Amino acid sequence: MAGLGVRGAVGAALALVMVSAAGCGNGSRHSPTPAEQAASAAASLAARGGDALASASAEAGRRLDEAKGGLNAKDQVSLGAVTLDGDGRATTTVTARNPASAAQSFAVQVNFTDGGGNLLDVVVLMVKDVAAHGSGHGTARSNRRLHGEVRASVGTALRY
Structure with missing residues (x-):
């Protein structure tokens, strides 16, 4: 850009x-x-x-x-351990639990930070069509190479 x-x-x-x-x-x-x-x-x-x-x-x-009208679902999303892939990009698994009685999709903002809490990268992952009362999974991958201690947290999660 x-x-x-x-x-x-x-x-x-x-x-x-x-x-x-x-x-x-x-x-x-x-x-x-x-x-x-x-x-x-x-x-x-x-x-x-x-x-x-x-x-x-x-x-x-x-x-x-894109998740207009979404409901706050931060408590319905969990992240796995952060690993660095072969390209040096941070990855973490994202699990979205759908408590609703109909299929829902999730927009999850994952913040990658260093050990001091400084923001290194931000990724939004869409977990689409999670079955009613089920769980959906995805992998968030940083946009660029990261090094050192990298942590991940859910910044925002919307269910729509």
Whole structure:
């Protein structure tokens, strides 16, 4: 992606974060949407000079937007151990449990961090058509090579 495109995506993310913050000053509690959370991650990464990471975070926000009307399902998703594959990319298994009485799909944002909790990469995995009262599985793989101690956590999970 050209530098201008990344700067544009980061600028849009920063604008979204600023608009979100401006809308929260009336004393009411505002729970950030998945796109706002991803935009915040992009802004944080951009501030640290991580163009590739900011781009990954912006893409994560776009992918989460595909799950419009999704319900918070963070407690229905679990991750396996993080391993580095032959290409040096971090991978983790994702398990999504569907408590609903109909098939559902999940959009899961996986945050890869270092041992100090610093964000290294963001991936969104879609686990589609999980059977009623069943589980679906997938593998989240980082967008780039990571080294050292790498951890994974669920940033956002939506069931739709």
